[in-house]
Amino acid sequence: MRNRHRRIQIDSAVRIIFQAVSYLSVIALIAMLGFVFYQGIRPFTAPTADQIQIVPEHIPQLTVNGRMYENRRSFIDIPMDAEGITIEFEHQGEHLVVNAGIDPSGDTWEEIITFPPELHQYITSPEAYMYTIILPSAVAGLEQRIHIQIPEPRQQVSAFLLGSEWRPVYRKLYGILPMIAATLLTTAGAVLLGVPLALLSSVLIAEFLGRRSASLVRSAVDLLAGIPSVVYGFFGLMMLVPLIQRIFGSSSGSSLLAAVAVLSVMILPTVISITVTSLKAVPAAYREASLALGATPLQTAWRVVFPAARSGITASVILGTARAVGETMAVMLVAGNSPQFPSSLTDSVRTMTATIALEMGYSSGRHNELLFSIGIILFVIIIALNAIIMKLKTNMQEVS
Amino acid sequence: MEQILQMTQEKITIRDLNLFYGDFHALKHINMDIPNQEITALIGPSGCGKSTFIRVLNRMNDLIDGCSTTGAVTLDGTDISRIDVTELRTRVGMVFQNPNPFPMSIRHNVEYGPRMQGIRNRHRLSEILENSLIKAALWDEVKDRLNKSALSLSGGQQQRLCIARAIAMEPEVILMDEPTSALDPIATKKIEELIRDLKQEYTIVIVTHSMSQAGRISDRTAFFLLGEVKEYGRTADLFERPEHDETQQYIQGHFG
Numbered sequence: 001m002r003n004r005h006r007r008i009q010i011d012s013a014v015r016i017i018f019q020a021v022s023y024l025s026v027i028a029l030i031a032m033l034g035f036v037f038y039q040g041i042r043p044f045t046a047p048t049a050d051q052i053q054i055v056p057e058h059i060p061q062l063t064v065n066g067r068m069y070e071n072r073r074s075f076i077d078i079p080m081d082a083e084g085i086t087i088e089f090e091h092q093g094e095h096l097v098v099n100a101g102i103d104p105s106g107d108t109w110e111e112i113i114t115f116p117p118e119l120h121q122y123i124t125s126p127e128a129y130m131y132t133i134i135l136p137s138a139v140a141g142l143e144q145r146i147h148i149q150i151p152e153p154r155q156q157v158s159a160f161l162l163g164s165e166w167r168p169v170y171r172k173l174y175g176i177l178p179m180i181a182a183t184l185l186t187t188a189g190a191v192l193l194g195v196p197l198a199l200l201s202s203v204l205i206a207e208f209l210g211r212r213s214a215s216l217v218r219s220a221v222d223l224l225a226g227i228p229s230v231v232y233g234f235f236g237l238m239m240l241v242p243l244i245q246r247i248f249g250s251s252s253g254s255s256l257l258a259a260v261a262v263l264s265v266m267i268l269p270t271v272i273s274i275t276v277t278s279l280k281a282v283p284a285a286y287r288e289a290s291l292a293l294g295a296t297p298l299q300t301a302w303r304v305v306f307p308a309a310r311s312g313i314t315a316s317v318i319l320g321t322a323r324a325v326g327e328t329m330a331v332m333l334v335a336g337n338s339p340q341f342p343s344s345l346t347d348s349v350r351t352m353t354a355t356i357a358l359e360m361g362y363s364s365g366r367h368n369e370l371l372f373s374i375g376i377i378l379f380v381i382i383i384a385l386n387a388i389i390m391k392l393k394t395n396m397q398e399v400s
Numbered sequence: 401m402e403q404i405l406q407m408t409q410e411k412i413t414i415r416d417l418n419l420f421y422g423d424f425h426a427l428k429h430i431n432m433d434i435p436n437q438e439i440t441a442l443i444g445p446s447g448c449g450k451s452t453f454i455r456v457l458n459r460m461n462d463l464i465d466g467c468s469t470t471g472a473v474t475l476d477g478t479d480i481s482r483i484d485v486t487e488l489r490t491r492v493g494m495v496f497q498n499p500n501p502f503p504m505s506i507r508h509n510v511e512y513g514p515r516m517q518g519i520r521n522r523h524r525l526s527e528i529l530e531n532s533l534i535k536a537a538l539w540d541e542v543k544d545r546l547n548k549s550a551l552s553l554s555g556g557q558q559q560r561l562c563i564a565r566a567i568a569m570e571p572e573v574i575l576m577d578e579p580t581s582a583l584d585p586i587a588t589k590k591i592e593e594l595i596r597d598l599k600q601e602y603t604i605v606i607v608t609h610s611m612s613q614a615g616r617i618s619d620r621t622a623f624f625l626l627g628e629v630k631e632y633g634r635t636a637d638l639f640e641r642p643e644h645d646e647t648q649q650y651i652q653g654h655f656g
Contacts (some may be wrong), residue, residue: 211465285500288560292458293513293569294490303516308503 002222025392036379040372043155043174048366050151051077052085052102052113057145058137062089075149080104085113091135091144098146111226119190128172135371152366160373166339168359168367182349185342186259186331188323194264194324198271200311205272206279207301218276225269233333236262241334250346254336257345262330266321274319275293278303278312311392318392322385325378328353352378411436411573411603412457417471419452419461426452428627430471434573434620439595439604440449441635444624445650450607455608455625457605458492459485490517493566497578499558501550501565509550509561511551513569528568535601536564537594556587560594563603567598574598575604580613592617611651615639623647 026198053075061070063088066104069076072236078085080102087098106112109129122134131148152172154177163175199220205214237254245253280304290300328351336348337358350358351398363371412434419427427449434440442450452461459480461467473480480488491511501509510529519525529546533539538560542553550561561580565572576595580588595604595617608614614621615635622632623646631638631647642648 283500285496285498285640286502287497288460288463289502289565290461290512290516291463292489292494292496293516293565294486294488295513295516296486299516303512304502 006143021098033379036372036375039369040063040374040376042118043366043369043373044157045154047154048152049149051079052151053077053149054085054087055147055149056089057147058142059089059144059146064088078102080151085148086220087146089144092137092332100148109152113148127170129313132323155366155370160370161299161318161377163286166214166336166355168363168370172366174370176352176355176368176377178341179350179352179355181341182256182335183325183351183353183378185256186263186335186349186351187321189256189260190267190324191259191317194267195271195320197264198268198320199275199313201268202272202275202279203301203306207297207305218273221269221272224265225273229266229327229330230333232262232266233330236330236334244346248346252336252348254334254348255346256342257348258333258334259331259349259351260345262334263324263327266327267323270323271316271320274316275309278309278316281312282308311395312367315389315392318385318389322382325381325385326353328357332357334346403430407455407529409436410434411476412605413472413474415472415474417453417456417473419449419467419469420454421464422466425508426627427456430629432622432629432632434603435607436603437599437601438619439599439617441618441621442605442607442624443609443614443621443650444630445612446609448624449627450559450622450624451577454494454605454607457573457575458494460494490569492573492575493569493571494575495559495562495566495579498582499555499562501553501558501561503551504547506550506553507546507548509567510564513565517569523597532564532568533561535567535598536560537590537597538564545587547579554587556583556590559587563591563594563598567602571602573603573605576604578607578609581609588613611639613655623650625650638646646655 014042041260054064054077055075056069056072061068061071063069064076064218065082065085081104082102084102085098085100090095100119102294103112103114113131115123115131118159121132122133122135124134126132129150129152131150133146133148135144137143160174160176161180162177163173164177165171165173165175166178167173201217205217205221209217236258240258241253241255244250244255244258245251285302286308287300290304291297295303331351332354335350335354337350338348339350339355340347340352342349352374354373359367360371410433412432414430414432414434417427417430418425430453442454444450455461456469456473457480459489460555461469462485475483475488475491483491502512505530510532511525514525514528519528530539533542540559541557542548542561545552546579550558553600559582563574563579579595580591583591591618593611595606598604599619606614606618618635621635621638623638623642623644625646630644631642633643638647639651
């Protein structure tokens with residue numbers, strides 16, 4: 001009896017652990033999506049800040065609109081509805097006063113702040129939404145500087161999705177259309193090139209090769225699936241890119257074409273293994289019936305087995321497409337990564353995933369948040385592809 | 401027995417046929433003459449080789465690795481190993497144990513064989529479709545839904561569709577491997593009637609587990625045991641006056 005009681009206890013403990021573990025993936029998914037969505041939606045809901053922000057450099061003591069700051073290293077906030085900005089500080093023994101007017105209704109960021117003409121020679125604008133006043137110094141590198149940061153307004157969704165310029169640092173232009181185009185083009189190219197190859201070799205493996213050669217090809221395909229994507233990229237960079245450069249005589253071989261070539265090989269294992277599985281799942285009775293009707297093995301494979309495995313094959317193609325959309329490293333290494341619309345196959349392109357990987361390290365503020373927005377777009381694409389697979393699965397169940 | 405066989409024209413002759421699956425001797429020294437436009441039933445306990453034998457006749461065993469045959473099988477006097485296998489199978493059609501229509505429309509199932517032979521003419525294909533379905537006694541039931549999936553038909557209808565599909569090739573011989581074993585009694589009865597009608601035009605070889613079925617429909621019966629033909633003759637003779645004790649015992653249901 002005691003033994004039995006103990007077994008029940010162990011049973012329920014194991015069940016709790018199993019439940020916890022199985023929900024872990026759900027929790028991880030929700031956490032990840034929550035994070036990405038929280039970051040990615042923010043640029044479309046609010047401006048970057050409510051105030052104009054000032055950062056002094058090499059100015060030990062300054063007074064802004066009557067308030068005195070000492071050794072200030074972080075932002076000094078000025079409300080947008082302030083009448084103006086008055087900054088007073090010591091420069092080479094002189095007392096300097098910088099005056100600027102604020103016009104919060106200005107259409108562009110250049111119209112929001114106005115400086116008196118005598119200041120113009122000291123003012124630079126290294127980035128959009130940013131003024132830097134540089135005062136000369138006897139020692140290079142120790143110039144006194146005042147940075148004035150104007151808040152960026154709410155990002156327009158249309159400007160984000162349809163904008164054709166991605167100049168996130170200097171001009172604060174965040175149009176990802178070239179990247180969407182690059183992702184769609186590389187994916188479409190890889191699917192157009194890789195899927196026919198994959199389907200042909202799947203039919204060969206499943207229908208025509210003998211047991212030994214079929215298992216040889218299959219293990220090769222499985223190994224191909226196991227190669228880290230950076231190795232694909234490296235191979236492409238060292239072999240394909242110089243080849244393309246030589247053949248097309250372009251200045252750099254890093255191109256749309258190289259990305260398509262590498263990606264099409266990368267999706268082969270995904271498409272082949274699922275297609276072979278679904279071809280093998282076609283009942284032998286169909287093959288027998290077809291052969292018994294005097295059809296050749298090729299006709300049988302093409303007219304009976306292939307259509308019967310249609311939904312599995314479609315699912316494999318979609319999974320391959322998803323793989324191509326999500327692939328980052330290999331593409332990044334060979335595509336050249338210029339955020340432009342490609343006008344030919346040998347043009348450098350940059351995919352959405354590559355953009356995230358390349359810029360996440362140094363981006364900040366709005367730029368950083370918009371990288372998450374790109375993540376949302378990718379997520380939407382993948383969800384759409386998965387929805388198609390789900391639909392196919394229910395269709396398949398209805399048929400059988 | 402020899403005399404009876406010589407009276408009719410032989411469609412298929414089998415001389416000293418042996419078949420091996422690797423080392424396993426599955427069919428042993430089989431000699432048979434299958435007459436034209438008659439129904440020949442093959443009976444015998446499970447594993448006796450009757451299904452293997454029927455698959456020799458359209459060379460379906462070619463698909464199996466490690467399967468080899470010796471001896472001669474001729475169709476109208478020509479050795480079947482000399483006939484191109486796809487041509488042989490257009491002349492020798494086959495219906496399987498489980499109804500196995502393709503997952504396509506009824507129309508495409510029937511038109512499949514002719515299409516694979518390169519017939520593209522729509523008019524000709526429709527003609528074949530209608531004729532085959534009429535011969536298979538299925539036309540009236542499906543003529544309004546030719547474009548529906550074949551899988552929507554009942555089991556018995558599916559099997560008749562498979563027969564129609566075989567007929568569409570205009571074969572000379574139709575092999576049937578236990579065509580009614582997966583069907584209910586009513587569907588079975590329909591198929592049996594159909595088989596008797598088809599005798600007018602085709603030579604039929606049918607494997608069956610049902611003694612009564614063999615008795616009802618066949619002209620000749622061969623009794624297989626352990627890879628050998630124990631007895632072969634007119635059905636009536638074989639059932640009423642079996643020459644071997646084993647035949648007698650099997651027919652009476654003592655083993656099976």
